[in-house]
Amino acid sequence: MLNIQSKLPGVGTTIFSVMSKLAAEHKAINLSQGFPDYPSDPKLTELVHKAMKDGFNQYAPMPGNILLKETITQKVHNMYGISYNPDTEVTVTAGGTQAIFTALATIINPGDEVIIFEPAYDCYAPTIRLFGGLVKTYELTPPAYGIDWDMVKKLFTANTRMIILNSPQNPSGSILSDEDMQALIKLVSGTDILILSDEVYEHLIYDGQQHKSVMLYPELRERSFIVASFGKLLHATGWKLGYCLAPEKLTKEFRKVHQFNVFSVNSPMQQAIAEYLQDPENYTGITSFFEEKRNYFRGLLAASRFELLPCHGSYFQSASYAHFSDEKDTDFSIRLIKEFGVATIPVSAFYQKSTDHKIIRFCFAKENSTLLQAAEKLKNV
Ligand code: PMP
Ligand code: GLN
Numbered sequence: 001m002l003n004i005q006s007k008l009p010g011v012g013t014t015i016f017s018v019m020s021k022l023a024a025e026h027k028a029i030n031l032s033q034g035f036p037d038y039p040s041d042p043k044l045t046e047l048v049h050k051a052m053k054d055g056f057n058q059y060a061p062m063p064g065n066i067l068l069k070e071t072i073t074q075k076v077h078n079m080y081g082i083s084y085n086p087d088t089e090v091t092v093t094a095g096g097t098q099a100i101f102t103a104l105a106t107i108i109n110p111g112d113e114v115i116i117f118e119p120a121y122d123c124y125a126p127t128i129r130l131f132g133g134l135v136k137t138y139e140l141t142p143p144a145y146g147i148d149w150d151m152v153k154k155l156f157t158a159n160t161r162m163i164i165l166n167s168p169q170n171p172s173g174s175i176l177s178d179e180d181m182q183a184l185i186k187l188v189s190g191t192d193i194l195i196l197s198d199e200v201y202e203h204l205i206y207d208g209q210q211h212k213s214v215m216l217y218p219e220l221r222e223r224s225f226i227v228a229s230f231g232k233l234l235h236a237t238g239w240k241l242g243y244c245l246a247p248e249k250l251t252k253e254f255r256k257v258h259q260f261n262v263f264s265v266n267s268p269m270q271q272a273i274a275e276y277l278q279d280p281e282n283y284t285g286i287t288s289f290f291e292e293k294r295n296y297f298r299g300l301l302a303a304s305r306f307e308l309l310p311c312h313g314s315y316f317q318s319a320s321y322a323h324f325s326d327e328k329d330t331d332f333s334i335r336l337i338k339e340f341g342v343a344t345i346p347v348s349a350f351y352q353k354s355t356d357h358k359i360i361r362f363c364f365a366k367e368n369s370t371l372l373q374a375a376e377k378l379k380n381v
Contacts, residue, residue, distance in 0.1 A: 011126050015349035022334065023343035029374045032333075032343040034170070034315060036365040040235040041282065047272035056271040062259050064092025064243065065270035071277045072228075072243055078280065079202075082215045088248040091258055094265045095240035096200045096229035101127050103196050103225040103244060104162075106257045108133040112161035117147065119350030121170050121198065133161070135352070142320070142357050143309045145174040149183035156187070162194045165214065168201040168313025171350055171361040175205060175312045181212050185219045194250070195220060200229040200242070203283070205313040206291045215245065222247055225254065230273055232315075233283055235365075239269055290315055290365070297364040300375035315365040318347060321381075322358035329356050336360070340377050 012018075019032035030037075056065075063069065069086035077083055084090055093099040100123055108114065110132030116124050118139050125135045136155045140147065152163075163184075167176035188195070197214040205211045214220040226245040231237035246254055276282055294311055301308055306319035325332060329346035337343045344360040364371060 007130055008126050014122055015345055016122075019333070019337075019343050019345055022337050026337050026341070026343075028337045028341045028343045029370060029377065030343045031362040031364070031366065031370075031374055032345045034363045034365065035231075035237040036235045037370055038235065038367050041276075043282075044234060044236070044272060044276050047275050048268050051268035051271035051275075054271070056268045058267065060092070060264040060267040060270055062264050063255055064090065064264070065267065065274055068092055068270045068274035068277075069243075071274045072245075075277060075280070075283075076215070076245065080213055080215055082213075082221070084215075084245050085248065089245060089251050091244045091246075091251060091255055092265055092270055093242050093244055093258070094262055095231060096198065096227045096242040097123055097240075098262060098265075099225070099227040099242055099244040100124065100196065100198065102254055102257050102261055103227070103246075104128055104133070105131055105261065106250075106253045107162055107194055109161075111159055113155075113157060113159045114161060115152065115155050115163045117164070117166070117169075118352065118355070119145075119169075119171055119347055120164070121166060122350065124164050125352055134159070136160070137352060139351065139353075139355060140172070140174075142172070142318070142359060145169065145172040147176075147180060147183075149180070149187060152184075153187055156193075160191075160193055162196055163188070164196045164198065166198040167212065168205055170201065170314050171316050171345065171347055172309070172318060173311035173314045173316055175209060176212055178212055181214070181217050181220065185217060188223065189219055193223065195224040196227065197224050198227045200227060200232055201314040202228065203233060203286045204290050204315055205287065206294060207312065209312060211313075223250075225250060233286065234273065234276070239266070241265060241269055241273065293364045293366070293368070293371070296368055297362070297371045297375070300371060301378065304375065304378045305381060306378065309359065315363055317362045317364055318359050319362065320357070320359050325358070327358075329358055329360060330354075332358070333360055336381065340381055342374050342377050 016033040023030040069090045108131040214224045229242040309318040333346045347359040348354040348356040
């Protein structure tokens with residue numbers, strides 16, 4: 001018998017695949033995995049055809065299409081007033097996931113400790129472990145999911161190598177404030193601790209709040225890998241394109257791994273996205289688009305027994321059912337699919353200890369008709 005030593009014992013199939021599969025099997029409305037159910041802009045798909053016809057069919061440059069990198073730095077400058085160098089500080093990746101994987105592969109050595117805030121997106125912890133890193137977890141609690149930075153400090157040891165941030169946060173929709181950033185600066189100043197800032201929901205921030213990117217703070221920017229995803233920006237999660245911004249010193253190391261991890265990513269789509277983003281009108285409406293969806297969905301669910309948690313950003317709305325059921329959230333979400341025809345994500349999946357606050361996550365990046373249909377079903381719960 002072949003003896004294979006698993007590098008990730010205890011890791012099963014990601015919750016997003018599990019719930020989407022169950023949704024399909026039971027023909028339930030799928031508000032579980034985060035993806036839109038409406039098409040992306042036909043202008044964008046036309047540009048992909050055009051790029052293919054224009055001959056963008058061979059390897060793109062290793063760090064990314066030149067026009068796309070320039071367009072990214074221009075967009076970043078327009079949004080935040082910060083200049084990144086397109087040649088030396090931007091790398092186009094196969095989605096946010098590959099950027100996260102590559103940044104961790106670049107930095108983490110066996111024994112290095114990485115601080116994460118849970119509930120956390122599910123790829124962080126396994127990837128840290130894959131490279132021999134140790135996950136130091138700070139569990140946040142609903143409904144605010146706020147961070148007490150004195151508690152973070154207590155997690156620091158001589159081996160602390162990195163802190164992973166995610167604002168707006170998946171799944172809680174919480175956001176980091178300027179005060180959070182100031183507290184973080186105090187903690188990391190004078191140390192060699194690096195930051196991986198997962199900002200894939202940077203545009204999805206509501207109620208007039210401004211996204212506090214780590215790039216706005218020089219003490220943080222100099223030590224940060226910032227991860228972004230075109231999947232969210234362009235309503236095209238299946239294209240799996242994103243990028244990583246980091247100062248030259250970090251980018252140089254990042255690219256050493258990137259070149260052997262994937263070398264370069266989808267060429268015609270990079271060219272198409274670069275051309276599409278020349279017109280800022282193609283993305284500036286995204287915040288209000290999703291804010292309206294959030295408001296619409298919250299309005300619909302007000303008539304249900306679910307207790308809605310705050311949602312300041314992302315395309316996820318969390319809800320508690322603790323006051324009417326003490327079922328485990330995993331059991332509850334399976335019953336929701338089978339008996340009521342709506343698929344969600346149990347939030348315990350975002351905690352390594354499967355901490356169960358009896359909260360489920362809905363994705364509202366859906367047609368209003370889908371949200372309405374789902375809400376009609378959820379009112380019966
Ligand atoms: N980070 C977070 C917080 C996410 O929710 C996701 C997925 N939507 C990603 C990273 C990965 O992004 P991508 O689909 O571009 O790989
Ligand atoms: N980020 C999406 C979510 O949180 C899904 C990503 C995935 O399926 N891997 O639902």
